[in-house]
Amino acid sequence: MAYKNIISQPLTFLFVILAIVAALLSLIASNLMVKQLAAEERNKIEVWALATESMMSEDMDAYLVLSILQSNNTIPVILYYENSGVVESHNIKLPKENVEAFLLNKINKFERKHDPIVLSDMNQILYYDDSYTLKQLHFYPYIQFFVISLFIGLAFLTLNRSQRAEQNRVWVGLSKETAHQLGTPISSLMAWSEYLKLKYSDKELLAEIDKDVERLRMIAERFSKIGSEPDLKPTILQDAVRHSLSYMEKRISDRVSLKEDFPEQPVNVMLNEPLFGWVIENLIKNGVDAMKGEGEILFSISVSDEIRTLKEKRQVYLDIKDSGKGVPKSMYNKIFSPGYTTKERGWGLGLSLVKRIVEVNHKGKIFVKNSELGKGTIFRIILNES
Secondary structure: OOOEOOOOOHHHHHHHHHHHHHHHHHHHHHHHHHHHHHHHHHHHHHHHHHHHHHOOOOOOOHHHHHHHHHHOOOOOEEEEEOOOOOEEEEOOOOOOOOHHHHHHHHHHHHHHHOOOEEEHHHOEEEEEOOOHHHHHHHHHHHHHHHHHHHHHHHHHHHHHHHHHHHHHHHHHHHHHHHHHHHHHHHHHHHHHHHHHHHHOOOHHHHHHHHHHHHHHHHHHHHHHHOOOOOOOEEEEHHHHHHHHHHHHHOOOOOOEEEEEEOOOOOOEEEEOHHHHHHHHHHHHHHHHHHOOOOEEEEEEEEEOOOOOOOOOOOEEEEEEEEOOOOOOHHHOOHHHOOOOEOOOOOOOOHHHHHHHHHHHHOOOEEEEEEEEOOOEEEEEEEEEEO
16 A cells, blocks of 8 residues: 655654754763762862861871861761761751751761761761752753753744644635636636527536536635635534535445435534535545445434533534545544545545544544444544534
8 A cells, every 4th residue: 555645844853853862962961060070079078088087187287178178168068976976067057956866867868879988087977968059960951851842842833833824825825726717617607508508408408517517616615715714504414414415426436325324303513514515525535435436435423412511512423434445543643634645646635625624614523433444434523513
């Protein structure tokens, strides 16, 4: 099976990949910086510990030792005297009460983060914590990752919306131009039809010509409505679907049967009949292609009994089931993308147009409810009851 997609997005994926690579490189660089700073702080504390221990020596350089001890004004340090149990601290903000218990609790936390340094000559154990700067750097990669992810998400969303807007402009422009180009020949055909009625008496033939001319006029009207605010009117859904079925029955293979399973009670919805008829016709054509011109397409209507709020109206379900080749589950969403088609010929715009008319013009939903390979597919359209 050959799949074609005339709309590719290589630049989008390239942008996302480059952004992810940049984020990963930045995270790696940040982690290396954190490790280097942690190692430097460890070395600094070891020097500070040696200076503290050298205070017991008689030939020490008092000025040098004092300079080293005073140089540490960022790293929290706790000295624990093993003999007396006395605890001293540096660069730690102490509470007004229960100071000793507070420091003992800090010792447990410091020990879990860093191996303590034993000062054997002074029977002391030195515990230390990361400096405030290093603590900030620990969280920096996560903040950085969040910001980069947010940037990627916003950029991707903006790009996606830009592409959708461009697609919408293409749709509207193409539709308006098509309607404009069809206008002149349709007017001419209508005039010729009236002339033939005066010259020939074959009413059956002239009636068929009128039907085709009217059909062309409706197609032009449909194209002209794309991109415009639709004129929705209360409509009995059964009648709207039957009108399209009766038209398509004479224009598809005799080996394809169109069947209906509708409730007797009229189901009212807000519709633009010319546009919604386009939806039904495209789904029938899609089903006929999937069945290779032989099989059955069943249209069924049901109404949901669930109403979540007093203002909310019930949902109306229109299911279209064909007996075609089916759709892989991985393709459920892709089949509605512009350009997607399984046929060697065609632009792959039918289901994309269907989705636009249902969701944009009628504020409804359409999706593949179920599909089995070799057995068929069920499309579901959801509309609100009027």
